Amino acid sequence: MIKVPLTALHMLAMSGLLTSLVATIAVAAEPSQSDHPMVVPLAADGVLRATITLDSYSYAPSHVIVEAGKPVELTLTSVTTMIPHNFIIKDPARGLSIEQEVGAGKTVTITFTPTQRGTFLIYCDKRLWPFPSHRDKGMEGKLEVR
Ligand SMILES: [Cu+2]
Secondary structure, three states: OOHHHHHHHHHHHHHHHHHHHHHHHHHHHOOOOOOOOEEOOEOOOOOEEEEEEEEOOEEEOOEEEEOOOOOEEEEEEEOOOOOOEEEEEEEHHHOEEEEEEEOOOOEEEEEEOOOOOEEEEEEOOOOOOOOOOOOOOOOEEEEEEO
């Protein structure tokens, strides 16, 4: 009679252990705080300004939140020494078409004004054949327009 609850408890403890182990690995694998959404601050001149760091193979932050109808200025800074990246948002149906090259170690600034609310995918389509694209290696992010 006591065996069943013990087994159940044991399984519960095991699954809890596994869950925390998985959570620990997930946190350790995260290169930075890139998964935390960043609300892009509004500067005194009315422009939403932020810096996004490009590395192999990530954007940090990878999730930025802006407001519809306000100009956005993103400074894209590459911290790689050899590998070029780019910053693409291809959603012409919703008014955003951005394709910006960011050479190794370079910094470029882009400006745009999103007009439609929603979430837009950001990705790098660079690829050294026959290897997977940077996007396939996880170089993705999102622009959330509120
Ligand atoms: Cu890339």
